[in-house]
Amino acid sequence: MANVIVVGTQWGDEGKGKVVDLYAENADVISRFQGGNNAGHTLVVKGVQTILHLIPSGILHDQKICVIGNGVVVDPQVLLDEIDKLTSRGLFPPNTSLYVSEKAHLIMPYHRRLDLAREGRRGGGKIGTTGRGIGPAYEDKVARTGIRVGDLFDSDSFREKLVRNLEEKNFLLTNYFGEERVDPEAVFTEYHGYGERLLPFVTDTSVILHRELRRGRKILFEGAQGCHLDIDHGTYPYVTSSNTVAANAFSGTGLGPAGNFTVVGICKAYTTRVGSGPFVTELSCEIGRRIQDAGQEFGATTGRKRRCGWLDMVLVRHAIRVSGITGIALTKLDVLTGIEKIKICVGYQTARGERINFAVPANLQVLANCEPVYEEIDGWTEDISQARRIEELPKNVRKYLERIETMADIPLVLVSVGAARNETIVLKNPFIS
Ligand code: GDP
Ligand code: IMO
Ligand code: MG
Numbered sequence: 001m002a003n004v005i006v007v008g009t010q011w012g013d014e015g016k017g018k019v020v021d022l023y024a025e026n027a028d029v030i031s032r033f034q035g036g037n038n039a040g041h042t043l044v045v046k047g048v049q050t051i052l053h054l055i056p057s058g059i060l061h062d063q064k065i066c067v068i069g070n071g072v073v074v075d076p077q078v079l080l081d082e083i084d085k086l087t088s089r090g091l092f093p094p095n096t097s098l099y100v101s102e103k104a105h106l107i108m109p110y111h112r113r114l115d116l117a118r119e120g121r122r123g124g125g126k127i128g129t130t131g132r133g134i135g136p137a138y139e140d141k142v143a144r145t146g147i148r149v150g151d152l153f154d155s156d157s158f159r160e161k162l163v164r165n166l167e168e169k170n171f172l173l174t175n176y177f178g179e180e181r182v183d184p185e186a187v188f189t190e191y192h193g194y195g196e197r198l199l200p201f202v203t204d205t206s207v208i209l210h211r212e213l214r215r216g217r218k219i220l221f222e223g224a225q226g227c228h229l230d231i232d233h234g235t236y237p238y239v240t241s242s243n244t245v246a247a248n249a250f251s252g253t254g255l256g257p258a259g260n261f262t263v264v265g266i267c268k269a270y271t272t273r274v275g276s277g278p279f280v281t282e283l284s285c286e287i288g289r290r291i292q293d294a295g296q297e298f299g300a301t302t303g304r305k306r307r308c309g310w311l312d313m314v315l316v317r318h319a320i321r322v323s324g325i326t327g328i329a330l331t332k333l334d335v336l337t338g339i340e341k342i343k344i345c346v347g348y349q350t351a352r353g354e355r356i357n358f359a360v361p362a363n364l365q366v367l368a369n370c371e372p373v374y375e376e377i378d379g380w381t382e383d384i385s386q387a388r389r390i391e392e393l394p395k396n397v398r399k400y401l402e403r404i405e406t407m408a409d410i411p412l413v414l415v416s417v418g419a420a421r422n423e424t425i426v427l428k429n430p431f432i433s
Helices: 016-024 076-088 109-125 134-143 149-153 155-176 184-201 205-214 286-294 313-323 364-368 395-408
Strands: 003-008 029-032 041-045 048-052 065-068 097-101 219-222 261-268 271-273 307-309 327-331 341-349 371-378 412-416 424-426
Touching (some): 003 016, 016 041, 149 184, 261 313, 395 412
Parallel strands (some): 029 065
């Protein structure tokens, strides 16, 4: 029995939430390991939509353990709101537990303020962050000045860290950005209140995960964002501030890589991106708008329009390599229905005439000047949302899938034909390796 790591292969919003919710049925523990409430993971179950930002997408199931690992940055207000909303809607099963790592770093009000102030300063060169304070929170973690969830329970040291941090942050906010200062006492009182409410959830989650693994329980790791938003392997600097690749499932939870793990890469049948940065297969024509409309491509966190383009296999192959992906879950295939000719980007042509097939260039100037090399296949018009077996799909759809599988050089393990949990064709259960 394998444990499963789910990661995005593009720029996020590939449908990780839907797939994690579906896979959670077969798992005992579901754990986030990086990112924060920049994530927006959408689940549709029995016609009801739930968008999760911090709580793992296994929460709707009975008798699961949901973990927010040490690699996540936690905005306590958002977490408490999420808990309250799920509870009031009757969606937090009483026999499912939620644990938050005491080592996870807190997003503080000054992180959000700095995130927004920096973006404002960058003007046209802005990254297009979600404005949730993610980058500044990770900066403090690496600078060794961060405040962790566990610090909420030691008032004296919490106040001391807060006051020390605010000396520097307020200097920046007022003198450099021309913003108002943040009052340490107000933040202390606010966060003290959060600490009181969060106490029952907070623990050393590494110990829980390790215990469950040794008992032979199945762990499902839920990645946020996508490979090309990874701080090392993505289109830097137009990325997020954490490692989104599968390897971080281990350091982000406090488990070692020894054991039986398999990696499923979630891949949209086309490509989207929110925020700035190069996008080789972007479509600024009618087809792009059509995909945007049919796919309802609006950000689940900020509501921003997602930029849309053709499927880019250079991105996907790069993701397969850096995350060690063993199977692809292809989502939103239904969105392409009705498009006469569908293109797949099989490589890039650089401005110097070189051909690139596997590795997205690190130099953004080179990347921005790459031209996509397309292969064209015939589309289909049939409604595919009712298909539950691969044989039920029209011939042209299967051709598209075969081309993707051949180019990825790994098998498709799932095909999603609608937003709902049941609108899915499962080809292989990744928990059975
Ligand atoms: P995540 O961040 O990777 O979890 O993805 P998001 O939830 O941000 O965005 C995916 C969107 O597509 C959500 O609105 C999902 O409900 C929806 N979705 C997921 N799979 C499918 C699918 O196969 N077809 C369609 N039409 N929508 C899907
Ligand atoms: P999920 O988990 C899509 C993007 C932002 C911006 C860049 C940096 O739902 O797939 P940040 O606020 O992280 O500093 O912003 O990363 N971004 C996402 N795009 N899906 C996400 O998460 C994202 N999380 C961050 O739009 O371009
Ligand atoms: Mg999302």
